[in-house]
Amino acid sequence: MIAYLSGPIENAHNDGADWRQGITEWLETELNHKVFNPVIETKSIIEHQNTSDFRRMKKTNPDEYKKIIRKIIKVDLDAVVNKSDYLIVKWDESVFRGGGTHGEITMAYWLRKPVYLVNELPLEDISSWIFSCSSYVFNNFDDLKSKLKKLYS
Numbered sequence: 001m002i003a004y005l006s007g008p009i010e011n012a013h014n015d016g017a018d019w020r021q022g023i024t025e026w027l028e029t030e031l032n033h034k035v036f037n038p039v040i041e042t043k044s045i046i047e048h049q050n051t052s053d054f055r056r057m058k059k060t061n062p063d064e065y066k067k068i069i070r071k072i073i074k075v076d077l078d079a080v081v082n083k084s085d086y087l088i089v090k091w092d093e094s095v096f097r098g099g100g101t102h103g104e105i106t107m108a109y110w111l112r113k114p115v116y117l118v119n120e121l122p123l124e125d126i127s128s129w130i131f132s133c134s135s136y137v138f139n140n141f142d143d144l145k146s147k148l149k150k151l152y153s
Contacts, residue, residue, distance in 0.1 A: 001034070005038065007020075011094040033152070038076050093121065106133055
C-alpha cells in the first residue's frame, strides 16, 4: 500500500515536512506501507533550477515560476491518480492560502480512494466539499493511526 501525504506546503511551517516525516516512519514501521511525499518530490524539481529562492520567482519571473509549478502539479496529480492507494491529509489554517490539497482530495474522492483527514480546525471551518470528500475525519494523528491499524493490520 502507498499513502499520498497531502497537505499545505507553500504556506506551511517548514513546508509541511515535519508531520510528513513522522507519519512516514510510522507507516513504514507499523504497517509496512510506502509513501509518496510531495515535499521531497518538490525539492527534487526545485533543485534542478538555478535559484536559491524559487518562491520569489512568482514576482520576479512569473512565467518561469508557472512552468516549475506546473511540473510539480503534474508529478503530484500523477501520484494521486497512479501511484497511491489512499491519502492522508493534514488540514490546518495554512491550507486556506493554497489550492493543491483541495484538488488532491477531490481527485482521490473521484477515484474512490480513501481520504483520511486530520483536522486541526473547528469543524465548521472545513468546507462541505472537503468534509464530504473525506472518508474519515480525525482530530489528531493518534486517532488516525488507530484507525489505520484496524483497517490495514
